[in-house]
Amino acid sequence: MTTLLLVRHGLTAMTGPLLAGWTPGLGLDDRGRAQARDLAARLAPVPLAAVVSSPLDRCVQTAEAVVRAHGTPVEKIELDERFGEVHYGDWTGRPLKELAEEPLWKVVQAHPSAARFPGEDGEAMADAQHRAVSAVRDWNARVAAEHGPDATYAVCSHGDIIKAIVADAMGLHLDQFQRIQAAPASLTVIRYTELRPFLVRLNDTGGGVEDLLPPPPGEAGETGGGAGGGDGDAAVGGGA
Template identity: 80%
Template sequence: MTTLLLVRHGLTAMTGPVLAGWTPGVRLDERGRAQVTALAARLASLPLAAVVSSPLERCAETAEAIAAGHAEPVAKIETDERFGEVRYGDWTGRPLKELAEEPLWRVVQTHPSAVRFPGEAGESLAGAQHRAVSAVRDWNARIAAEHGSDALYLVCSHGDIIKAIVADALGLHLDQFQRIQADPASLTAIRYTETRPFAVRVNDTGGDVAALVPEPAEDGAGKAGLGSDDAVVGGGA
């Protein structure tokens, strides 16, 4: 039952008005630094087996703040390009108000699985989801092999990538991923079992996180004698 904690980077000056994409040098602003400092304090006591980051600066800074604020020293922040932002091609660096006038914008909102962003460097949303979900599967296997199946690890990534990973975990078609929200400095938790993932938290921006640590199995099974991949009937906690 490897648990993945997905963190979106904190606010930057470009977050919201501009599609930053892979624009170099986009760093956290004062608001973003305050957000990730508060998030680091919330996560400080969790036993993180690894901290992994997108290579982009705003994610690296977020991951560094979480690692620095952790109760147990984090030996190294791993970087995985597969958790990097969607490659928006010619849309990169353009204002969102301007992009909303493009015919492709409506397709992005209603039929994202059909979208490939314009330009030589443009990526399809389906391709971005595939690389990100493949990275999650690889890291799940690595973390379980090195730290046991009840380990937690953290990945710092970007809004569309996190939404795409959550859609996969929920068994949703990519065309539904715009129904998912991932705010700056938000926390999303997904617990992966042998048969299916469980979305434990989505777009969480406050509150206690102690319950994210898996409880030891009882009598060789999961909580309350259930199998490790069983959901509690009736939606109970």
């Protein structure tokens, strides 16, 4: 039952007022670096089989903070472009207030599965979700093969990409993904089993991590099924 820790990068100078996208050279600002340090300190006790990152600077810097603080050595940060930000094309770098006046804005909000961003390098939201979910499946298989089916790994990515991955895990149509939130430096956790994924936590910006630690030797870990259930079984009655 591979566990995926989805980490959104910390704040940058563009986060909020502008659509950063693939803007080159955009790193964390002072607030973002502090957020990354706090998140890294929270995750330090959790054994990580791998740390994977979007190639964009703000994600790499957040992932580096996680690795530096980690109790279990991580050999290197693996870069995977499939976890990179959506290619917003001609929208990149523009103020969000200005973009909200564009006809495409309403499509992105209400019918994102039909949205394709303008320009030669503009990407469809559906394509962005497909590449990100494909990357998750590939990394689930790789981590399980190399470290066992109960291994945990971290991926540092971007808000829309994390929301798209969560929507897939929850069996939601992409048109519902705007109902999901992933704040800067937040933690979202998904456990993948043979039967189904389980969303363990979403948009967590300050919770403990005790439930993410491996069980002591000789003790069965808590699964989605609770007592008597298989790893892919859902708890009946809410569980303990």
